[in-house]
Amino acid sequence: MRFRTHPMMFRRLMAALLVVLPLAFVAGCSMQDYPQSSLHPHSNYAQWIQTLLEQLTFWVVIIFVVVQALLIYAAIRFRSRPGAPDPKPIHGNTALEIGWTIAPALILTLVAVPTVLTIFKSQAPPPEDALQVRVVGHQWWWEFQYPDLGITTASELHVPVGVPVNISLETADVIHSFWFPAMGGKRDVIPGRTNRLWFTPSDIGQYPGQCAELCGTSHANMRMALMVQAPEEFQAWVAAQQLPPIEPEAGTLAAQGKQYFTQGQCIVCHMIQGVSAGVIGPNLTHVGSRTTIAGGIFPNDAADLGKWIINAPARKPGAKMLSLKDMAMSPEQVPAIVAYLQSLK
Ligand code: CUA
Numbered sequence: 382m383r384f385r386t387h388p389m390m391f392r393r394l395m396a397a398l399l400v401v402l403p404l405a406f407v408a409g410c411s412m413q414d415y416p417q418s419s420l421h422p423h424s425n426y427a428q429w430i431q432t433l434l435e436q437l438t439f440w441v442v443i444i445f446v447v448v449q450a451l452l453i454y455a456a457i458r459f460r461s462r463p464g465a466p467d468p469k470p471i472h473g474n475t476a477l478e479i480g481w482t483i484a485p486a487l488i489l490t491l492v493a494v495p496t497v498l499t500i501f502k503s504q505a506p507p508p509e510d511a512l513q514v515r516v517v518g519h520q521w522w523w524e525f526q527y528p529d530l531g532i533t534t535a536s537e538l539h540v541p542v543g544v545p546v547n548i549s550l551e552t553a554d555v556i557h558s559f560w561f562p563a564m565g566g567k568r569d570v571i572p573g574r575t576n577r578l579w580f581t582p583s584d585i586g587q588y589p590g591q592c593a594e595l596c597g598t599s600h601a602n603m604r605m606a607l608m609v610q611a612p613e614e615f616q617a618w619v620a621a622q623q624l625p626p627i628e629p630e631a632g633t634l635a636a637q638g639k640q641y642f643t644q645g646q647c648i649v650c651h652m653i654q655g656v657s658a659g660v661i662g663p664n665l666t667h668v669g670s671r672t673t674i675a676g677g678i679f680p681n682d683a684a685d686l687g688k689w690i691i692n693a694p695a696r697k698p699g700a701k702m703l704s705l706k707d708m709a710m711s712p713e714q715v716p717a718i719v720a721y722l723q724s725l726k
Contacts, residue, residue: 416589419562423588423609426503426565426580433499440491503565507579511547512540518550518557518570518592520701521599522663522676532622533652535663536677539608541615542585550576558594561607567593582609591677598699604677618670626653626666626725638714638721646708647718650701653725662702669725675700686719 422428459468516538517524526533540546550559550570559578560567568578592603610618629635639656642648648657654666668674671681675697679685691712693702705712 417562417591421563422565423563423584423586424565424580424582427563428583429499429503430565433495436495437492440488444488507547508545511545511579514538514540514546514548516548516550516559516570518552518554518559518596518603520554520597521592521603521697521699523559523592523603523605524553524663527619530619530623532619533664534622534667534671536604536673537606537608537671539610539615539618540582541612542582542609544612545579545581547579548577550578555596556594557592557596557603559590560593561588561590561605563588564590564607569594582607585609585611599676599697602676602678602697604673606673606677621670621726622667625655629721629724634717634720635724636721638717638719641710641714641718642721645710645714646703665722665725667725669723681723683716683719683723686722687715690715690718 419427420431420434422431513527513529515526515528517526522535523538524533524535525538548559550568552570552572554572556572557570558567559570564580564582565578568576570576586609588607588609590605590607592600594600596603608618629639642653643656648659650659650662651657652659652664652666654664668681673679674681674686675689675693678697679689689696689702690705692704692706693700694704705715
């Protein structure tokens with residue numbers, strides 16, 4: 382007996398797929414698994430954008446439903462039937478034409494008003510009491526300076542919850558784009574000018590971000606993290622960052638490491654307050670207090686730090702940091718340098 386799919390069955394199957402597939406697609410967007418989703422706002426700025434998106438989606442869905450309903454109705458009601466006469470030609474209908482000119486104009490107004498209001502709100506100057514942060518994009522890591530607090534750090538931006546953050550954005554080389562999806566829209570970082578962005582983080586937590594503008598070989602490895610902390614926790618972090626770097630005890634491995642660091646080429650690029658004055662690579666004064674290295678792509682542990690020092694370009698394509706060989710240093714020095722950097726809490 383031959384088995385054939387009945388056309389009716391086929392149509393039902395297709396209809397079922399049309400319903401199930403989009404549902405499966407939407408269900409796949411469970412936000413827990415996507416920390417960089419821009420649909421889970423955690424700041425006032427991100428919330429404004431979210432609200433706007435919801436309003437626009439509301440109107441778009443209404444338009445979609447009305448247009449599809451009319452289309453389906455017309456297709457069925459006026460389908461061709463055997464023996465039916467040709468439809469009567471119509472020439473103009475003033476009422477209809479006025480109607481379908483006014484309706485879209487009204488809808489566009491409903492879209493334009495909240496959009497323009499949101500633009501003005503988000504581009505207004507930040508509140509007076511905002512925390513000032515200067516962000517500098519580098520190939521391929523982010524530098525964070527707190528000019529009023531005298532702190533310079535990298536890859537991890539600490540801010541207190543509920544306090545507006547006023548960010549000025551600059552670049553040391555090419556165009557980058559600063560983006561913490563949970564905090565709102567991205568903003569380009571452009572050579573020769575200072576862009577601005579401000580937001581008030583609304584929830585304590587750690588939010589990933591990254592460069593959102595193709596900026597060279599390791600664009601994808603230019604990550605960062607936003608640490609939104611309770612006010613007292615943030616104050617404790619500030620106090621620790623403002624201290625001079627820890628001086629390793631004489632005779633320890635870390636003390637040996639400091640010697641290698643200062644005698645080697647490390648000091649050409651890196652600053653450790655009171656120890657070295659390089660400004661090309663990240664400031665290492667309190668590097669031991671950070672959770673990641675290398676633009677946020679590796680954990681800040683002894684193994685990864687060691688591998689990074691031995692051959693940075695091999696671990697991160699295009700990295701500006703020289704390999705140990707090119708710095709004319711030996712692998713035997715690495716454990717001591719690692720111990721020194723880890724001691725800089
Ligand atoms: Cu910086 Cu992409």
